[in-house]
Amino acid sequence: MPEVLKAPLAVEFPFTRSLGPVQSAFLTGLRERVVLGVRTGDGQILVPPVEYDPVTAEEIRDLVEVAPAGTVTTWAWNHEPRRGQPLDTPFAWVLVRLDGADTALLHALDVPGPDAVRTGMRVRVRWAATRQGAITDIACFEPYEGRPAEPAQPAGHTGQFADPITGIVAAARLDYTYSPGRAQSAYIHALSDRRTVGERCPSCHKVYVPPRGACPTCGVATSEQVEVGPRGTVTTYCIVNIKARNLDIEVPYVYAHIALDGAGLALHGRIGGIPYDQVRMGLRVEPVWTEGARYPDHYRPTGEPDADYDVYKELL
């Protein structure tokens, strides 16, 4: 069996998310070094605040300001920080109940080692030097000896700020090593020799190109390799009149389904070497390779007589 192919695959997405009134007030508040919570129907104060009561599902908007200091309710020592985490030196993950709040906020605590953290310890917010209205405006927490004010009675807050933020961009990147598996690896390997291989279904005998290791009609595994083409027949086509961005092909051009000889279904490809308005169903074509390419650049007419409709009608 030929070597299974692998390649790096990075998936990156800047999700743009809009904020509701409570989230907007909370994140804008962080920008202004103010921590806001929300009061639920039964008088609990949630920090970070949410827009719906976790118990009753009632909409809640009654904002209050809580202290930027609080108590660790639980922790975990993270000796190997990972990409994107708040600190790049070893730190403790902590849930912190800020003074005045009834629930805890997740963040990082900057302490030298696990012996310097315990449940119940006092901590306070260390603000990021530049703040933009995001949870990362809290750079981390740090130890703090101060006691909570008595009684810790949070004051109401309008949640009104100048220039409130209304959305965040949640950037994310995940890295993978993609492998297409056995069947598609074999297909790509063959293409490097300018050959096209499919796989025949043992049940319905259809030849799949490119093969994916299964017959979707019968739901059985395919493994018998079959070389198809290189010539084929145009089964259907369309004329593309709009130039795609970053595509160096003059319009109009023809994009076609091409049933390679011996294949049980059609591939798609561009037709060249013939005026676009002379392409037709049944046209016999062959692949055109360019130097160093990993797949045919396009297909051109072979000059053979057109195929009879009956020969390819099952492949439309």
Added chain:
Amino acid sequence: MRDIALVAFAQTDHRRSSDELSEVEMLMPVLHDVLAQTGLQTSDIGFTCSGSSDYLAGRAFSFTLALDGVGAWPPISESHVEMDGAWALYEAWTKLLTGEADTALVYAYGKSSPGSVRDVLTRQLDPYYVAPLWPDSVALAALQAQALIDAGDTDEPALASVAARSRAEATANSHAQLRGSVPHGDYLVRPLRTGDCPPIGDGAAAVILAAGERARELCARPAWIRGIDHRIEAHGLGVRDLTDSPSARLAAEKAGAFERPVDTAELHAPFSSQEVVLRKALRLGDDVRVNPSGGALAANPIMAAGLIRIGEAAAAVHRGESDRALAHATSGPCLQQNLVAVLEGDPL
């Protein structure tokens, strides 16, 4: 209500990496296995439902490629959940209850090997307040473990014994990834050591459900689903009491788990500390055999591990080793979402 049973179960050997196989290539043998167990063809199946995740695969609509494995032509009645296959099973169960189908094929698969599963799972967290901090799955489980230790519910040696018992049980499970004596290891995120954490691996599972007499035709001792329910906690970690799982308890109650004792429990507890939470929430006494398969500490193919718990519980009923089994599946950080099913065999 119609009686619905799980009549066949199959799973792959779970491995750290299966990069020679595409998802559908990994999945196909277990699909063929459950079909062969029942003598059914794909065209006989009334409803098909699957569970998997695009984030694990790193590709959009990745489940559509796996559909090749179930013969999606002529058009079949099919659905997908972007969750563990246990939730796909729940959907299939409701479909059979409607009477619109008599049999269902449920499958789930996940390949964690192409990416970094600890990073991938951060993307299921609250995107406003939590995900931007990239707290990984082990870190969140470690916070829960420390909360349990602080509450006096467990300690590090007790957690180690949970892990050791799971891997010892797994010696009898040829599909498991970690079997026998496994070093407890260094801290991954304190207080959790590598031994407290599940192996990262690739795998797939499939089950077949059938209603009423159809189940008896297909299986000598069907595992009747007496009840199944799923519940969720508040998404804010700091809103929850991490030492408890009221959602698991409520799901169990609604599934009828507390009406009579169970003899076996398959718990989806990827971290040793989560078994402590679940034993308490599900009121499992010491006389209940917990995770005879080795559980998720022995093999945890993400998206399939919960379905495997239900499959293992059902297989124990099929073999006559259990008369009444509880199966549990979880999803999300720190046991955020919980599904409980109660399975029974006919009297032997």
